[in-house]
Amino acid sequence: MLAIWGYLIVVLFMALIMTKKATPFTSLILVPLVIGLIAGLGSQVGQFGLAGIKGVAPTAVMPLFAILYFGLMITAGLFDPLVRSILKVVKGDPLKVLVGTAVLASVVSVDGDGSTTTMIVCSAMIPVYKRLNMKMMDLAVIVILxxxxxxxxxxxxxxxxIIAALHLEEGELLRRILPGMFLAIAWVICVAWIRGLQERKRLGVKELDEDDIAAMDATLTHEDDELQRPKMLWPNFALTMILMVLLVFGGMYGMPKIPAAVLFEIGFAVALLLNYRNVKDQQKIIEIHGANALQVITMVLAAGIFMGILNESGMSQAIGESLARWVPSSLGGQWPLVTAIVSAPGTFLLSNDAFYLGVLPILAQTGEQYGFSAMDIGVASTVGQAFHLLSPLVGFIYLLLNLTGVDMGAWQRQAGKWACGTFLIFLMSMYVFGGVPL
Known part of the structure; x- marks a missing residue:
């Protein structure tokens, strides 16, 4: 019965936001709350929600200070030269802008943190998209792909x-999935190329000379020109590079391992003192960018309530077990394929923790009975990641949607269409390069 209530929560939530009958914020909170009360959870609902909020608290703190930090840098003018350089390279060609977005997002994503990728790519590219009148939807789709x-x-x-749940050797797992990752990145660049051709047809190519770039640069909007700090360009650049190095390589080569939330909190404090000695200016920076941060944090905390009720009530586990039970035993010979297909709705409907730590061991145990190794099932379970970041349970997507200003339902439909290509590439690579029999 718990599985039925869990499915009802997810389906009702998706129906409300896809049909625009309710906002994601209200749906994330009220849908699991109402269904939980109907399911007889009573006073436990509040405790479940609180547990979920505690679980996403680090996720909420990270974008808070990341938004404040990069917002300060945007206001101070750190990214103005980058935007100017991008304009010189792309020469007003939407095709080059979109391909550049795909390459930049792929490179920045090596740190494994979606919030950081979103902040860096959006900070650099949004001004270019605005100047060329390009669609923010394309930016939001390319970043997530x-x-x-x-x-x-x-x-x-x-x-x-996956490594923790199945006790796999990370080097071997990476070797099996890496060729598929390379092909999938090539697919993302192809998507950017296709979308770029369509944007080029719609907008044309603007031949920008030095005067045009200078004129466009003069139109760069800042919340308050008095807060620009062009003379602090190199100190701000150095500070940002230090943060990025610690974020990506922290704990390696003798460098300290500092949690991302703490890192950006420290970075923001240093940046404030470095750029704005006047207390009133510091307060103004917080007021300007705090509003954007608040919108993201409220969504992350709302997602915490949603996840808390699903996880703490046992609904997530029940959903996972039902997914495993629904598969007929006659498909045992194709269990890796079954795992790959199940991982798509599994990682969309559930958090990574719930699916990989709760459901995957069950799938691996079943696969073992049919002669498949834990590594086979582990590789197969990565296929569903093509759709995971489209899930409303992923906190940083609200940051992406807030910065680009696109509607969640429309974004899921657009990104989901292209994510099908990533899914098929992962599926093919699982067999061809991953050594997983189908």
Whole structure:
């Protein structure tokens, strides 16, 4: 029965936001709350929701200070030269802009953190998209497609959980999935190329000379020109590079391992003192960018309530077990294929923790009975990551949607269409390069 209530929560939530009958924020909170009360959870609903909020608290703190930090850098003018350089390279060609977005998002995503990728790519590219009147939907889709692939690196969320759940050797797992990742990134660039051709047809190519770039640069909007700090360009660049190096390589080569939330909190404090000695200016920076941060944090905390009720009530586990039971035993000979297909709705409907730590061991035990190794099932379970980051349970997507200003339902439909290609590439690579029999 718990599985039925869990499915009802997910289906009702998706129906409300896809039909625009309710906002994601209200749906994330009220749908599991109402269904939980109907299911007889009573006073436990509050405790379940609180547990979920505690679970996403680090996720909420990270974007809070990341938004404040990069917002400060945007206001100070750190990214103005980058935007100017991009304009010189792309020469007003939407095709080059979109391909550049795909490459940049793929490179930045190596740190395994979607919030950081979103902030860096959006900070650099949004001004260019606005100047050329390009669609923000394309930016939001390309970022998530690239991050979906790079998130499979061993220090990313899903792969680390697979290794922990099935006790696999991370080097071997990476060798099996890496060719598919390369092909999937090539697919993301192809998607950017296709969308770029369509945007080029719609907008044409603007031949920008130095005067045009200078004129466009003069139109760069800042919340307050008095807060720009062009003379602090290199100190701000150095500070940002230090943060990025610690974020990506922290714990390696003798460098300290600092949690991302703490890292950006420290970075923001240093950046404030470095750029704005006046207390009133510091307060103004917080006021300007705090509003954007608040919108993202409320969504992450709402997602925490949603996940808390699903996980703490046992609904998530029941959903996972039902997914495994629904598969007929006659398909035992194709169990890796079954696992790959189940991983798509499994990682969309459930958190990575719930699926990989709760459901995957059951799938692996069943696969063992049919002669498949834990590594086979582990590789197969990565296929569903093509759709995982489209899930409303992923906190940083609200940051992406907030920065780009696109509607969640429309974004899921657009990104989901292209994510099918990533899914098929992962599926093919699982067999061709991963050594997994189908």
């Amino acid at each position: 690239a991050n979906s692939v790079m998130n499979l690196l061993p220090w990313g969320g899903p792969t680390a959980r």
